[in-house]
Amino acid sequence: MSLRTLAFASACALALAASSALAETNVTILHVNEVAAAKTLWDKIAADYNAAHPGVKVQFKYLENEAFKAKLPTMLQSDERPDLFYSWGGGVMQAQDKAGLLKDITADLADVESKMSTTAVNAFKVDGKAVGVPFEMGEVAFYYNKKLFAQAGVKAEDVKSWDDFLGAVKKLKAAGITPLVVGAGEKWPMHFYYSYLVIRIGGDGALADAKANKNGGFKNATFVEAGKRLHELAALEPFQAGYLSTTHAQSAGVFGDGKAAMDLMGQWLLGMQAPNSASGKGLPADDIGILSFPVVPGGKGKPTDTLGGVNGFLVSKSAPPEAVDFLKFFSQEKYAKEAAATSAYIPVVKGAEAAITDPLQRRLADDLAASTYHQNFFDQDLGPSVGRVINDVSVAVAAGQTTPEAAAAAIQEAADQQ
Amino acid sequence: MNGLAAIAIFGALVVVAGIVLVPILATVFGGFKDLGELRVNLLGLPRHWVWSGYWDILASVRYWRVLGNSLLIALLTVALTLALSSMTAFAFAHLKFFGDKFLLNYLMLGLLFPAATAILPLFIKIRDLGLLDSYWGVVLPQVAFSLAMAVLLLRNAFKQLPAELLDAAMMDGCGYFRYFLFITLPLSGPILSTVAVISFVASWNGYLLPLVVLDSESRYPWTLGLMAFQGQYNTSWQLVLAFITLTILPAILMFLMAQRYIVAGLTAGALKG
Amino acid sequence: MSTVEQAQFEPARRMTANSWAVVVIFLPPALLLFTIFVALPMAEAGWYSFYNWNGYGRPDRFIGLKNYGYVFGNAVFARALVNNGLVIAVSLLIQLPLALAVALAVAGRVVGAVTFRMIFFLPYVLADVGAGLIWRYMFDGDYGLPATIAGDLGTPSVYLLASKDWAFAAVLVVIVWKYFGFYMMLYVAGLQGIDKSLLEAAEMDGAGPFQRFRHITLPLLGPMIRLSIFFSVVGSLQLFDIVVPLTGGGPFDTTHTMVSFLYYFGITRMRVGFGSAVGVVLFIICVTFAFGYRRAFMRND
Numbered sequence: 001m002s003l004r005t006l007a008f009a010s011a012c013a014l015a016l017a018a019s020s021a022l023a024e025t026n027v028t029i030l031h032v033n034e035v036a037a038a039k040t041l042w043d044k045i046a047a048d049y050n051a052a053h054p055g056v057k058v059q060f061k062y063l064e065n066e067a068f069k070a071k072l073p074t075m076l077q078s079d080e081r082p083d084l085f086y087s088w089g090g091g092v093m094q095a096q097d098k099a100g101l102l103k104d105i106t107a108d109l110a111d112v113e114s115k116m117s118t119t120a121v122n123a124f125k126v127d128g129k130a131v132g133v134p135f136e137m138g139e140v141a142f143y144y145n146k147k148l149f150a151q152a153g154v155k156a157e158d159v160k161s162w163d164d165f166l167g168a169v170k171k172l173k174a175a176g177i178t179p180l181v182v183g184a185g186e187k188w189p190m191h192f193y194y195s196y197l198v199i200r201i202g203g204d205g206a207l208a209d210a211k212a213n214k215n216g217g218f219k220n221a222t223f224v225e226a227g228k229r230l231h232e233l234a235a236l237e238p239f240q241a242g243y244l245s246t247t248h249a250q251s252a253g254v255f256g257d258g259k260a261a262m263d264l265m266g267q268w269l270l271g272m273q274a275p276n277s278a279s280g281k282g283l284p285a286d287d288i289g290i291l292s293f294p295v296v297p298g299g300k301g302k303p304t305d306t307l308g309g310v311n312g313f314l315v316s317k318s319a320p321p322e323a324v325d326f327l328k329f330f331s332q333e334k335y336a337k338e339a340a341a342t343s344a345y346i347p348v349v350k351g352a353e354a355a356i357t358d359p360l361q362r363r364l365a366d367d368l369a370a371s372t373y374h375q376n377f378f379d380q381d382l383g384p385s386v387g388r389v390i391n392d393v394s395v396a397v398a399a400g401q402t403t404p405e406a407a408a409a410a411i412q413e414a415a416d417q418q
Numbered sequence: 419m420n421g422l423a424a425i426a427i428f429g430a431l432v433v434v435a436g437i438v439l440v441p442i443l444a445t446v447f448g449g450f451k452d453l454g455e456l457r458v459n460l461l462g463l464p465r466h467w468v469w470s471g472y473w474d475i476l477a478s479v480r481y482w483r484v485l486g487n488s489l490l491i492a493l494l495t496v497a498l499t500l501a502l503s504s505m506t507a508f509a510f511a512h513l514k515f516f517g518d519k520f521l522l523n524y525l526m527l528g529l530l531f532p533a534a535t536a537i538l539p540l541f542i543k544i545r546d547l548g549l550l551d552s553y554w555g556v557v558l559p560q561v562a563f564s565l566a567m568a569v570l571l572l573r574n575a576f577k578q579l580p581a582e583l584l585d586a587a588m589m590d591g592c593g594y595f596r597y598f599l600f601i602t603l604p605l606s607g608p609i610l611s612t613v614a615v616i617s618f619v620a621s622w623n624g625y626l627l628p629l630v631v632l633d634s635e636s637r638y639p640w641t642l643g644l645m646a647f648q649g650q651y652n653t654s655w656q657l658v659l660a661f662i663t664l665t666i667l668p669a670i671l672m673f674l675m676a677q678r679y680i681v682a683g684l685t686a687g688a689l690k691g
Numbered sequence: 692m693s694t695v696e697q698a699q700f701e702p703a704r705r706m707t708a709n710s711w712a713v714v715v716i717f718l719p720p721a722l723l724l725f726t727i728f729v730a731l732p733m734a735e736a737g738w739y740s741f742y743n744w745n746g747y748g749r750p751d752r753f754i755g756l757k758n759y760g761y762v763f764g765n766a767v768f769a770r771a772l773v774n775n776g777l778v779i780a781v782s783l784l785i786q787l788p789l790a791l792a793v794a795l796a797v798a799g800r801v802v803g804a805v806t807f808r809m810i811f812f813l814p815y816v817l818a819d820v821g822a823g824l825i826w827r828y829m830f831d832g833d834y835g836l837p838a839t840i841a842g843d844l845g846t847p848s849v850y851l852l853a854s855k856d857w858a859f860a861a862v863l864v865v866i867v868w869k870y871f872g873f874y875m876m877l878y879v880a881g882l883q884g885i886d887k888s889l890l891e892a893a894e895m896d897g898a899g900p901f902q903r904f905r906h907i908t909l910p911l912l913g914p915m916i917r918l919s920i921f922f923s924v925v926g927s928l929q930l931f932d933i934v935v936p937l938t939g940g941g942p943f944d945t946t947h948t949m950v951s952f953l954y955y956f957g958i959t960r961m962r963v964g965f966g967s968a969v970g971v972v973l974f975i976i977c978v979t980f981a982f983g984y985r986r987a988f989m990r991n992d
Contacts, residue, residue, distance in 0.1 A: 032649075032650050033650070034648075034649030034650060034651075034652060035649075061635075062645075062646075063645060064645035064648040064649065064650075065648075065649065065650040067629055067642070067645055069959070070626065070629060070630070071629050071630055073538070073746045073747055074537070074538060074541040074630045075630075075633075076747065077541070077542070077545070078541075078545050078550055079550075080550060080551065080633045092961070095745045095747050095961065096747055098747075098748075099745075099747035099748030100748065101747060101748070185852070185853075185939070185941060185942070186939065187941070241832065241833070241848075241850065242831075242832040242833065242850030242852075242853045243853070244850070244853035244941070244942040244943075245832075245850055245851075245852035245853035245858075245938070245941070245942060246853075247827075248651070249651075249652070249653065249655070250457060253454060253457050256454075268650075268651045268652070271651075271652065272651055272652050275453050275454065275652065275654075276453060276454060276457065276652075277454045278454045278455065278457065278458045279454060280452050280453070280454045280455075383961065384959060384960045384961050385960040385961060385962055388955075388956075388959070388960050392944070395942075395943070396943060399943070401943055417761065417962075418743075424801075427796050427801065428801065428802065430796070431793070431796055431797070431801070431807050434793065434811070435807060435810045435811065438810060438811060438813070438814060438868065438872075439810060439813075440829075441814070441822070441825045441826060441829060441868070442813050442814070442817065444825050444828070444829065445817065445821055445825050448825070456828070457828070457834065458833075458834045459834070460825075460828040460829060460831070460834060460835055461829070461835075461836070461839065502720055502721040502724065503721065505716075505717035505718075505720070505721065506717060506718055506721040506722075508713070508717060509713050509714055509717045509718055512710075513706065513710050513713060513714060514706070515706055515710075515711075515714055521718070521722065523982075524722075524725075524730070525721075525722075525725060526981060527730070527733075527978070528725060528729045528730070529922075529925050529929075529977075529981075530925060530929075530974055530977035530978055530981060531733045531736075531737075531970060531973075531974045531977075532929055532931065532949075532950045532953060532970050532973060532974075534931065534950060534953065534954055534958065534970075535733075535736045535739075535953065535957075535958075535966055535967050535969075535970035536729075536732040536733050536735070536736040538736070538739075538746065538963070539731070539732035539733075539735035539736055540728060540732040543727060543728065543731065543732060544728075547727075558724060558728060559728040559729075561724060562724045562725050562727070562728035562729045563728070563729060565721055565724070565725050565729075566725075567922065569721070570918060570921075571877070571918065574914050574915065574918055575880075575884060577914075578884060578911075578914065593709045594709050594710060594712070594713045595709075595712075595713065598713075606884075607883075608879075608880040608883035608884055609880050609884065611880075612876055612877065612879075612880040615876065616873070616876075619815065619816055622816075623816075623818045623819070625820075641818065644820070655824060658820070658821065658824070659821060659824070659825070662817070662818055662820070662821040665818075666813070666816055666817060669816045670809060670813070670816065673809060673812060673816070674805070674809065677805050677808065677809075
């Protein structure tokens, strides 16, 4: 063989080797999490995985929340669809599954399932089959300003039942303090009140029965009474002035300014109240306490039932096996512990919550671990069509614009039109 | 016009301009405030000037890249819109042929349906043409959507040019094409630059179309680049305002450039005789 | 025939080979682009209105005219119709006259004409997400304009955007602020197109400013004014962008326009068929107006 032929042959061989190395598998993960600690952790997990698996490139891609929701339906119809994408579970996930866009990964998850919270895993199952993997759980609770409580003579430990709660509200108002702040301009913050009342009154079967159209569907007594209780609360005028046009960010700022005693909100409030406050510093963590939603007398719900989000990643039908493999890698206890320690989010991997250092987050994680029934946000669980109606009627009932019966009927009507 | 009237008019203009500017200035100064201060001190000057907002944006590669992308998309849109709409408007302005009214009404329909509902089928067309994640995938639909208004405006203006000009040109043996290029277009400076500015601004502020068409961050226009400051729960509104302020500048420059053509149009009209 | 009238009358020309060449070369590119990217997607979107569809996959639950029944039975849609009517009224009675007055002032040789034009055009350039946010803060009852004014007067503040009755008035203010500059631009362009020699001749004949305006400027501006009214009504019916960041349609859905209603109740609730039905109803309203208006007022334009 001449020198030239040899050179040519080796050049070809080199090119072939290079191109097969270039033919790596790309895994794209689309998400909406803007929390800096989470983003840093996830990039690290991706880097670790890529290093351990040459030939695979996992990449996280961020889209803003509304942009994500606007783009996902079209994206899933093109070749640019992400392999894994962020989800809040509930109705949207079910619609995506029904359209044949998700992959059944029940078999792959069999060995990992038991390591995660059962509620969380079930939140990402449709008709018994797993279509995604959860990574975060949250709880909605009353965040209260300890100083303002002391000022009005309200003791958090004494607020256990709904009547105790109304009493506390009256005391705060008498002391000239705004008892509650709510971002009703965006509507969904108000539906937390309605949702909690439903599960405190009706217990763990209430929503499921309503969805299945049992006991009169959404028109049954539980929903009507929840509306009545909400109206009862609103009649005390506990909210800040102009609450109907306050945005969620503004309400976080009001709480951070120390201008309101309580805010019924999810765990992200802790990260929001400081930057949105006038001073930029917000309330010091020591001044914030957590109060569980009170029990309603005569209700079937237990004080240990929790309302909160479950977030995870869904697997797209065309995702390569490396994507599912990455999800299992992602769900390892060591990363969950790091998420807990940096307050990126409350992880669903059992035992990881022990790594949480922040006392407030710890309290939430303990509540979740001890939860007897965990309910996903109503406006996620029911899907956007019925969910938005719940948001609308929560505000309407609170403001006295509609009766509890009419509200319940409106929810039922939206459910029927689905 | 006498001096007193001129002063009164000038005074009125200043008052209106002041009212119009208040929110704009609030936007500009908002970029110098903290998020918390923005909420409580909207209309005043910043109590505490935060320079890092604007500075970090100007120093970031991302800002210049998204600006460049927006500029590229907008200029392509304007060029293509001007070319296609002026040709179409010319044909509708001067010629009567079978179906001319029908076609003009057909174009006009484009103004009457809310574009937001057509995003899904539009996306499918763009995908099937292989234009996803490309600049043309954004430019071509934008041109298509701006045709209706542009054609109506230009046709209107072309028809207002004196009919004798065309007659004289025809008699001199000048065909329609030469008339279009050498008479119609030069004499239509004001309206052409108005159409240019309108389609530039529409493209510049476009959000939904680039969102569904573009996937690569390297191609994002500034409206998508803004997402970096926005979050599910926590948005840095003060940075959003700073970013928006910085992106208005090219649009203003475009406007000022277009205004020079309006001045040119003034003199051209006076010389017609 | 006076020069003014002559400018609006175009004798019919015989179609020659040259004119056919123009038609064949000048029309197809635009029409093709328009058909592919506008007409066909719109037709398809209209077809969705007969389905109950959530936007994922393909539409498969045919329900005929049921969506239209839901639309007409919806109280929020009725309110949105009223709101659109209010926008049209405000546009025609306040916005357009304001734009014309300003255009007359800045089209000629006033000190700083270009600067003024730029200032008045700025609101139109400002992206809606920024404009909506700023005005939301401006109307804020605790820290915005109402608070400052109330503080000076010693009265309690009002929460405009939280009020069922006044929130839309606030929206109307923002609309006038945002769009009058656009119409001013159109009128300036129209004014620049008027032959200055006509006005000079009239001045030399002793005509005063109002007479010049009434007999020369206004008639020559006629086509542009009629066209701007057309754009204004159609634009008012299609209004959407500013509602989302400003009020989100609230409080209690009193500030929706038809397109924002379509967006919130159709698209974001994953009821794409319902949204399309609203779009079709809006389209029919617009078409009825468009053809009626052009027939009545723009016969010769």
